[in-house]
Amino acid sequence: MFQNVLIAEDQNTINKGVERTLNELNIPNVITAQYCDDALLKLKAALRIDLPFNLLITDLSFKADHRKRTLTSGEELIEAVKAIQPDLKIIVFSVEHRIGKIKSLIDTYDIDAYVEKGREESIELKKAIHTILEDKMYCSPSIAQLLRNVDDISQTDLYDELLLQLLAKGLKREQIANYFKEKDFPARSLSSIEKRINKLKVLFDAHTSEQLIAIAIDRGLI
The missing domain is CATH 3.40.50.2300 (Response regulator)
Structure with a gap:
């Protein structure tokens, strides 16, 4: 002892x-x-x-x-x-x-x-x-x-984390797409943004964007 x-x-x-x-x-x-x-x-x-x-x-x-x-x-x-x-x-x-x-x-x-x-x-x-x-x-x-469940986090990349941060700040999908375009990030079209958000919802078992943000905060991503 x-x-x-x-x-x-x-x-x-x-x-x-x-x-x-x-x-x-x-x-x-x-x-x-x-x-x-x-x-x-x-x-x-x-x-x-x-x-x-x-x-x-x-x-x-x-x-x-x-x-x-x-x-x-x-x-x-x-x-x-x-x-x-x-x-x-x-x-x-x-x-x-x-x-x-x-x-x-x-x-x-x-x-x-x-x-x-x-x-x-x-x-x-x-x-x-x-x-x-x-x-x-x-x-x-x-x-x-x-x-x-930490493998979930390892499946996200820097763009996913930035996307979650922008969602948490209240930006609309169109605004996020425009931000990605301004920064010349890949997958910057509105449809790509939608696909990323849907992927993250599946990954974190979230049904809404609000729930997705709450889970991301809880897991220390944002």
């Missing part, structure tokens, strides 16, 4: 809940930080005295307040941590569910687990800890299901 765990979370009530969960696992040393800068300082201090943390549990979103910050998000903290302690186990504990964002964290920073905040979060945290102790990656079931 992990011996030294650092929690980076700006909400005190959530901090206390995670601490209780870790206490139930008999983890002897649990330290909390409400700012990413403080979390990094604690990690550095632990390394200096040769008592490094074994696990970091961090949120992604940290609200701004009166204090000046260098690191403003969990992602920035993870990047900084990987630079000084690349073998540190990391659990992201967040409400973020955009699959594009989550996949980026996994691909870029090689995080060890992603646990979605919610009703079963204590159970999921315990499962994540036991799983990564076996050097396996863990995701909450809802996130794991989204990741299984």
Whole structure:
């Protein structure tokens, strides 16, 4: 079991809940930080005295307040941590569910687990800890299901993503076709635009353009 765990979370009530969960696992040393800068300082201090943390549990979103910050998000903290302690186990504990964002964290920073905040979060945290102790990656079931569908994203290209962005801004199909013509993009006729939109609807199982945009936002494409 992990011996030294650092929690980076700006909400005190959530901090206390995670601490209780870790206490139930008999983890002897649990330290909390409400700012990413403080979390990094604690990690550095632990390394200096040769008592490094074994696990970091961090949120992604940290609200701004009166204090000046260098690191403003969990992602920035993870990047900084990987630079000084690349073998540190990391659990992201967040409400973020955009699959594009989550996949980026996994691909870029090689995080060890992603646990979605919610009703079963204590159970999921315990499962994540036991799983990564076996050097396996863990995701909450809802996130794991989204990741299984991530091939959908790989089937879109840059023009599809631009098309979705323009739709989300409220542009009509004719306006999008004109924009593509101005930029000399391929498949810029109105019929081509219609075909692209229909392809994306099939790909993402969307029945309307509004639903398509909502799904694209949810999956981190726009």
